Amino acid sequence: MRYIGGKTKLLSEIENMILKKVNNHGNKIFLDLFSGTGVVAYHFKKYFKVITNDSLYFSYILAKGYVTPNNVPKFTGLIKLGIHDPLDYLNNLSGQMGFIESNYASDSNGRMYLTPKNARKIDDIRLTLDLWLNKKHINHEEFEYLLATLIEAVPFVSNITGTYGAYLKHWDKRAFKDLVLKHPILYNNNKINESFNSKAENITHSIRADICYIDPPYNGRQYTSNYHLLETIAKYDNPVIKGVTGIRRFDDNETSDFCKKSKVYNAFKKVLVQVNCKHLFLSYNSDGLLNKEQIQEILLSVGIPETYDFMEIEYRRYKSKIVLKPKVNEYLFYIEKQNHE
Secondary structure, eight states: OOOTTOOGGGHHHHHHHHHHHOOOGGGOEEEETTOTTSHHHHHGGGTSEEEEEOSSHHHHHHIIIIISOSSOOOOHHHHHTTOSOHHHHHHTOOOOOOHHHHHHBHHHHSOTTBOHHHHHHHHHHHHHHHHHHHTTSSOHHHHHHHHHHHHHHGGGGOOSSSSTTSOOSSOOGGGGSOOOOOOOOOOOOSSOOEEEOSOGGGTGGGOBOSEEEEOOOOSSSOHHHHTHHHHHHHHOOOOOEETTTTEEOOOGGGSOGGGOTTTHHHHHHHHHHHOBOSEEEEEEETTSSSOHHHHHHHHHHHBOGGGOEEEEEEEEOOOOTTOSOSEEEEEEEEEEBTTOO
């Protein structure tokens, strides 16, 4: 999945630093506090028990479907109905109109996020998943697994440049592909992995980990707006939407202080003080609201100064028509926390 700030291309550098700083990997707990698509937590399942957290529900669902499970659910209830592979069944649904087609497909409202065919199929799948759950044909674990496959499939047929802050005014050929759900490749680390759906500042005090990886939002654009359509598909709650792009209405409790210039420093300070871990790793970006000196200042105030480490990586940035500089520097910080348990 294309995702702003995604770390797929930086995993080797992140891994090298973490394995250099952390010994005896097998019994350690790895907390990914702003997990996004879950790519970092998934990568480190081979070394650690992983715990993910994200305030966005669709990110939480991706973690519940792709990161924390070690095996494909059994789907015993569906097998009793004669459905042996639920993805085959869902992929063959003909489609029925619902909230997504009514609001995000061009034939009905001019919003060209999805073709009517794919939007209708998304609606049908979501309605079917809710029906199965309500009738107890599937349990919550199975529901989250299936919903994650839908969330993962949507960007491959979305008529966007990368986020859902806007749609293209012409049809990209990608939009005409058929929506197809696929089983994820799961990694079994034989550990009980966990996922949470909360703001970081509301959960750091209650989770203990050996390693905490923090990759917060870095600019002023709220992820709630950038990925509003995936959030609506995940929740399927018929929200109040607004504007040309049909962004769902978010209240202040759902937005992040890490995206607010006036609040980001204190937000960093609060989370880094509260987080209960020994090894603290932090990713940030040279285009971020804070500069590296400010982040260093905060880290040195919560950690042991002699353990502080920093590296800077140049890489080609996330593509967008409004981007002026094709390259950006990624910062990776480390410090051992003071007074960790």
